[in-house]
Amino acid sequence: MSERTFHDVWVSGTEEPEWLLEATDEGAQKMQPEEPEERLLEQEGARVVDDYVVEEESPEDELMIINMGPQHPSTHGVLRLQLELEGEIIRRSKPIIGYLHTGMEKTGEQLTFMQGPTNVTRMDYLAPMHNELAFSLAVEQLLEIEIPPRAQAIRILMTELNRVSSHLVFLATAGMDIGALSMMLYGFRERESILAFFEKTTGLRMNHNYIRPGGVAADLPDGWEDDVEGIVEKVNRGVLDYEDLLKQNPIWLERTQGVGVVTAEESLAYGITGPNLRASGVNWDLRKAQPYSGIDQYEFDVPVGQHGDVYDRYRIRVQEILQSLRIVRQVADRMPKGDYRTEDRKVSPPPRARIDQSMEALIHHFKIYTGGVKVPEGEVYVAIESPRGELGAYLVSDGGTHPWRMHMRTPSFCNLQALPVAMADSLVADTVATISSLDPVLGDVDR
Amino acid sequence: MDLWDVGIVLIKVLVIFALLMVTVLLLVWIERKVVADMQNRIGPNRAGPWGILQTLADGLKLFFKEQITPRKVEFGLYIFAPILALVPAFLTFMVVPLGPDFTVTLGGVERTISLQGTDLNIGLLYVLAMSSIGVYAIVLAGWSSGSKYPLLGGVRATAQAISYEAAMGLALVPVVFYNGSLSLKAIVAAQAGSMADLFGWPVLAVIPRWNIIPMFVSFVIFFIAGVAETNRAPFDLVEAEQEIVGGFHTEYSGLRFALFFLAEYINMFNMSALVTTLFLGGWNGPQFAAYLPAWISQGLLPITYFLLKTVAVLFVFMWVRATLPRLRYDQLMTLGWKRLIPAALAWLVLAAVVIGFRQFGMPWS
Numbered sequence: 001m002s003e004r005t006f007h008d009v010w011v012s013g014t015e016e017p018e019w020l021l022e023a024t025d026e027g028a029q030k031m032q033p034e035e036p037e038e039r040l041l042e043q044e045g046a047r048v049v050d051d052y053v054v055e056e057e058s059p060e061d062e063l064m065i066i067n068m069g070p071q072h073p074s075t076h077g078v079l080r081l082q083l084e085l086e087g088e089i090i091r092r093s094k095p096i097i098g099y100l101h102t103g104m105e106k107t108g109e110q111l112t113f114m115q116g117p118t119n120v121t122r123m124d125y126l127a128p129m130h131n132e133l134a135f136s137l138a139v140e141q142l143l144e145i146e147i148p149p150r151a152q153a154i155r156i157l158m159t160e161l162n163r164v165s166s167h168l169v170f171l172a173t174a175g176m177d178i179g180a181l182s183m184m185l186y187g188f189r190e191r192e193s194i195l196a197f198f199e200k201t202t203g204l205r206m207n208h209n210y211i212r213p214g215g216v217a218a219d220l221p222d223g224w225e226d227d228v229e230g231i232v233e234k235v236n237r238g239v240l241d242y243e244d245l246l247k248q249n250p251i252w253l254e255r256t257q258g259v260g261v262v263t264a265e266e267s268l269a270y271g272i273t274g275p276n277l278r279a280s281g282v283n284w285d286l287r288k289a290q291p292y293s294g295i296d297q298y299e300f301d302v303p304v305g306q307h308g309d310v311y312d313r314y315r316i317r318v319q320e321i322l323q324s325l326r327i328v329r330q331v332a333d334r335m336p337k338g339d340y341r342t343e344d345r346k347v348s349p350p351p352r353a354r355i356d357q358s359m360e361a362l363i364h365h366f367k368i369y370t371g372g373v374k375v376p377e378g379e380v381y382v383a384i385e386s387p388r389g390e391l392g393a394y395l396v397s398d399g400g401t402h403p404w405r406m407h408m409r410t411p412s413f414c415n416l417q418a419l420p421v422a423m424a425d426s427l428v429a430d431t432v433a434t435i436s437s438l439d440p441v442l443g444d445v446d447r
Numbered sequence: 448m449d450l451w452d453v454g455i456v457l458i459k460v461l462v463i464f465a466l467l468m469v470t471v472l473l474l475v476w477i478e479r480k481v482v483a484d485m486q487n488r489i490g491p492n493r494a495g496p497w498g499i500l501q502t503l504a505d506g507l508k509l510f511f512k513e514q515i516t517p518r519k520v521e522f523g524l525y526i527f528a529p530i531l532a533l534v535p536a537f538l539t540f541m542v543v544p545l546g547p548d549f550t551v552t553l554g555g556v557e558r559t560i561s562l563q564g565t566d567l568n569i570g571l572l573y574v575l576a577m578s579s580i581g582v583y584a585i586v587l588a589g590w591s592s593g594s595k596y597p598l599l600g601g602v603r604a605t606a607q608a609i610s611y612e613a614a615m616g617l618a619l620v621p622v623v624f625y626n627g628s629l630s631l632k633a634i635v636a637a638q639a640g641s642m643a644d645l646f647g648w649p650v651l652a653v654i655p656r657w658n659i660i661p662m663f664v665s666f667v668i669f670f671i672a673g674v675a676e677t678n679r680a681p682f683d684l685v686e687a688e689q690e691i692v693g694g695f696h697t698e699y700s701g702l703r704f705a706l707f708f709l710a711e712y713i714n715m716f717n718m719s720a721l722v723t724t725l726f727l728g729g730w731n732g733p734q735f736a737a738y739l740p741a742w743i744s745q746g747l748l749p750i751t752y753f754l755l756k757t758v759a760v761l762f763v764f765m766w767v768r769a770t771l772p773r774l775r776y777d778q779l780m781t782l783g784w785k786r787l788i789p790a791a792l793a794w795l796v797l798a799a800v801v802i803g804f805r806q807f808g809m810p811w812s
Binding site for chain 2: 064066072073078087088101176177179181195245246251252254255401426428431432
């Protein structure tokens with residue numbers, strides 16, 4: 001055996017492994033060595049390990065290494081940042097992820113295609129509809145089935161509402177991180193009406209499992225037109241309130257303009273997508289570039305910023321809320337009649353009433369819920385525009401009922417890479433502004 | 448000087464102590480309710496009627512909680528800092544006049560009792576000194592915690608203090624010129640009456656002769672500096688929870704934390720009381736002496752006026768907190784050094800010239 005390390009549990013060199021005293025709870029406390037261990041130095045931040053090593057000490061030795069997170073109130077979950085501070089100026093920073101890693105991609109291989117949305121909906125928990133849509137579109141492309149127009153319209157309606165609710169959370173948290181505490185509550189107030197509608201439609205406020213391969217899980221509830229109209233009005237009014245509160249607030253302008261700048265070239269190099277990319281001046285929106293689910297039938301504009309700073313990212317999101325509401329209104333106006341899921345009984349289970357009447361229906365029901373849907377062999381990548389950027393589902397099927405490989409290209413993960421660039425040589429106070437402006441969802445980052 | 452005098456002083460001290468403690472209990476509750484209202488929330492509503500006892504419950508909880516002492520603290524200063532925060536907060540209020548003097552006969556001697564802890568002839572300087580000591584508490588707390596976030600908070604407190612105390616002091620100098628005294632009692636007395644007394648135009652009789660009108664620039668600067676001095680939003684950088692997780696009091700818990708909390712709210716009340724005293728006429732107001740018995744018009748009404756004005760200023764504090772985002776550390780310094788101090792200096796010169804002309808006549812006449 002090799003030399004003993006701190007983690008050794010077994011006594012080396014013995015035939016029968018025995019427990020070391022250090023490895024027990026009592027022993028670990030009693031037998032700690034007196035001199036500070038190297039590990040302790042690392043834990044205290046006096047020495048840095050990993051590839052993030054301070055090569056040369058600064059002349060005055062005035063650099064302070066600070067661990068921001070994973071338990072920090074404004075790292076949006078469990079993001080951890082190692083910051084190298086000189087006074088309050090950040091000289092270098094390194095985001096460390098993985099604290100929310102739950103192996104969802106691997107889990108996806110154990111679930112059937114029909115169970116998949118249950119899993120992926122938990123990734124970007126602020127935009128669950130988009131996760132479901134990306135996954136469902138990928139499966140449908142493998143299956144080569146047509147989706148009825150009503151299902152497509154419902155999908156657009158729900159995802160655009162979800163975009164609004166997600167951007168409202170962005171406004172809320174961005175406001176809170178910069179210190180505008182009321183903004184937090186206002187954002188969540190308006191979002192509540194959307195979540196109430198989601199609950200009415202899907203039964204849940206988040207993790208809906210509503211958009212499924214083949215269509216959606218249920219038709220819209222009675223009186224949905226009034227609900228949607230109410231939401232559109234309420235959010236429109238709310239957004240005007242926020243504009244009053246923030247748009248020309250001198251402190252807000254000072255805190256956000258010119259802060260956390262990411263240029264267009266940097267954005268493209270790092271693979272940033274979504275509002276963060278558009279804030280840098282690149283006009284790229286998958287809803288226009290690669291329209292999905294018939295979103296090209298609706299009229300809407302893509303707001304594009306110029307400076308790529310926190311303020312532009314905030315403006316883009318406010319504008320996107322208004323544009324999404326525009327789409328929602330159009331969808332509500334011309335919602336087609338018809339089925340809300342495909343009639344292909346190999347994919348979508350028959351209605352409950354049919355099972356009592358038809359043997360075929362019973363067989364289909366049984367096959368779908370026991371074995372699952374067999375998906376033809378092949379691989380596919382489908383990307384949609386989630387509130388955070390390009391959300392892609394990559395699926396490989398070996399012809400069975402489970403994906404052979406599932407990978408999600410999640411926008412938060414790619415956007416987060418730009419964090420060290422965005423906050424180089426900025427102040428600690430700008431860190432939180434920059435993080436919240438990139439709007440990462442850690443569930444989306446770690447999967 | 449006899450036992451009666453000693454007794455009177457003791458009673459004053461006790462009354463002010465009790466007043467501040469009760470005020471803080473109510474103030475925290477009011478703030479939570481007001482901000483909750485502004486933010487579409489309900490706020491505390493469980494403990495007592497309308498949740499009015501919430502602060503008491505929170506305070507008791509803090510009182511009985513374990514006081515965690517991290518291993519790396521400088522123990523002496525770490526313990527001392529909360530006390531250093533609290534004591535000047537109490538002391539500041541001792542010089543603020545709550546109402547006019549009244550006379551009583553006690554022990555066979557007629558005595559004049561002022562509704563004020565003590566009337567210092569250097570009252571204003573004393574107030575500034577006390578508020579500066581309060582900053583030391585924050586700096587020491589941040590440093591002695593032996594932790595990184597508190598250290599950043601302590602450093603921020605230093606930067607904030609040197610940026611704001613200067614502007615604050617400079618803004619008060621014209622007030623002292625104008626009222627001709629450093630004693631808070633004299634400053635309040637100088638604000639009695641109406642603008643008609645000042646200019647001789649009877650039309651102005653409806654406008655009170657408060658310093659806020661001639662000294663508006665001072666008022667604005669003092670108020671901004673006062674918000675910064677009390678570490679309230681948008682200048683709450685030293686404890687910015689979103690950035691440095693509580694700042695100087697990150698490592699404090701239990702009663703020690705409660706002391707900081709208490710000091711912060713007393714300071715907020717002090718600052719409002721000072722704004723009232725210096726700019727809003729203190730306890731002055733319509734007294735209806737002809738219609739009301741003397742103990743109401745001379746005793747109760749002035750105290751009520753004083754408290755009402757103070758609460759109004761406190762409401763502005765809360766309003767600001769619910770509205771504005773937090774400034775950044777360098778922007779705060781910019782605001783202090785490049786805006787407020789030059790403005791205060793220019794205003795000081797202007798006010799001095801005008802007051803000089805009024806007092807000594809024009810140079811050519």
